Amino acid sequence: SVVKHPSAPSTMMNAHFASVGENASREAYEHGIQVIDEDKVFNHDLSTYLNIEHIIPAGFNYHLISVFGSQSTGKSTLLNYLFGTQFGVMSEQERRQTTKGIWMSKNKRDADGKNMAENILVMDVEGTDGRERGEDQDFERKSALFALATSEVLIVNIWEHQVGLYQGANMGLLKTVFEVNLQLFVKDNKSIPKSLLFFVIRDHLGTTPLKNLQNTLMQDLSKLWSTISKPSGLENSRIEDYFDFAFVALPHKILQPEKFEAEVVKLGKRFREGYADPKKSGLMDDADLPVFLPQYHRRIPADGFAVYAESVWDQIVNNKDLDLPTQQELLAQFRCDEISREVLIAFDEKINPLEDRQAADARAGKPTVLPELGETMRTARSTLLKDFETSASRYHKGVYKRKMSELESQVDSRLKTLFQKQLAAAHKTAIATFTDAVSATVKTGQKKGSTYDFADIVESEKSKAISQFESDAQAITIDGAAWSDFSHELALLREELDDVSTKLRKEEMRRLATRIERFVRSHLDESISLEFNKLGSGRGGSGAPEHGDRPASEKDLWDRIWTIFTSTVEQAESRFEDRAKSFAATSQEVEIGLWRLRRKSWVVLREKLDEEVMEGNILLKLRENFEDKFRYDEHGVPRIWRPNDDIEGLYTKARESTLHLIPLLARFRLSKTDSPPPLLAWIGDAPAGVSLADEDEGAGIGGVDDDGKTVEDEMIVLSDAKAADLSVRFKKMADGVYVEAKRSAIGGVTQ
């Protein structure tokens, strides 16, 4: 049994076990223990004694016999013979009372065979003929109550010559026993526990056969029974309803010592022989039958006996109504609480470290999945419940069941906390593992430049995370505990994994968008530069191009730029769409991505245009354009100026032609329609789910949508002021070229 040392303080008594060496203690209890002393004080060392005698773990496997009888009728002597005890006996010379109060001792005779009764306790009750206690019937009544509340068998010790003396002291005692028995067991109990009254007739001379003595006694007892007042409803009850009777006669100890001893040995065996076969009832007829019957047992578990006995005595001594069922319930409560505390010690030893571990992990912000948790929880719980059941189920059933469920909910609330913290850790781990695994796989995929399937990666990592969580959770479930169902937590994990997946996919989409934008940027950078470079070469056109007959490179500049732009973006869009498909992105997400791409691309183009028309760049282009027209003839051959040449005319034409480029450049206009490109239609409406209020989105198109800026404004490449300024600068520059040409013409003549 787990309950070895119930040592918790109690209101009913101080169950207290001395920790002295067992042998020393055995010596101290050589004569047994005085359970109740002559001042009616209960001995708190009873449980110590029962522990030393190894009675505590016996459950119901123990027996209690009490002896009653007049003073100095050889009761202690008898017990010592029967059970090898060492109760004090009166010396033949002194003849003074020796046994005071109530003594108890364990049977010292060996169990010399199979099926022998174990753990026999005998109580030697102070003689009660009133000679030495005067007319004090109080102790007699109290000790009778106590013996009946606890003992299976009451030995009534009587001289042969007292048989038939109806008025004698013995009958007074027996009357008390009967009354007390009715008080104890009839009042509240539906099932009446029987007790055995075992009459031992001493100094049997043999002239009167035992049978006759027995009959005389039974008649007297019946007569006695009829005189005692019985509770209503029990007026007609018979004495046999409450008591079994057995009789034995012993020869004279002094006169027939050998015979006495032989009979005592036989009798002792019957007490130690274990349970009689209940079918063979009738101890009265067969003098060799064993004495004990299971129905005599008071059903007080051995580990609760001391508490029970003290509490019963406490009631008796204070003249309170001794209500045994209530006593048994109180005992059950007390002992169940003690047993709970006891089994919790082992539970704590296993569970506390895990609780500490989780607390430490929580403080460190690193909840971890403890691999041993499930096994430890299951073992600790089942051990606790099993140990509690073993010890506590012997007590009052109702109390036991209530205490069991209290204990169960107490430990389950702790286990549930452990369980849920572990689930939280498993959840966190699953999310982290998932996120890391997806990111890592994507990174490797990008490094290798392979076209990894993002959606596949997500799905396979998700199912890995879920099955890991499931196995973590399964490992800590406890059969039969409703709280260890984790389907809700699993659903939460799935939800969060979906959220994380969406987040990761969006990040992946953004990365893709960035890559695609880079492609657009570099593509436009190159091809737009090329278009602007073409402006620089006016060659191939006539030396004096007429107004409205400009080279294609100039006339169609914006048409070509728009075409280049839209086809570049189209290419980018199809790349984007292709990749996004492998993410299992939603069509809405793709729509948004494409829409953003178009807006960003326009911004890229505008930046590129701004770069091209930066003062230095555009002036250089205009200069080249002008020089090509001014300094090369219609065949593309450089002119050598001569004094007769119409330098001025050529200069004016070339200058005007180039000057006309400035307004052309200043506005992004398609030549066919002579209007801005259909930018807004091309970009399209913002797909559902995009908020233009987002900083992210609003900035996208260079502010067409906000700031009240119109598409017209967006198409201004050079402001009027800038254009005017550019014209001035260009003219100055052209003038310079003209002057130089003039000089070289004159210089050429002088040379």
Ligand code: GDP
């Ligand atoms: P108790 O007071 O009933 O416990 O009696 P004791 O066991 O102390 O014995 C009282 C006296 O009776 C002692 O002197 C014993 O030696 C003596 N005695 C014990 N057994 C018998 C017996 O069977 N017959 C007789 N005649 N005397 C006995």
Ligand code: MG
């Ligand atoms: Mg005695």
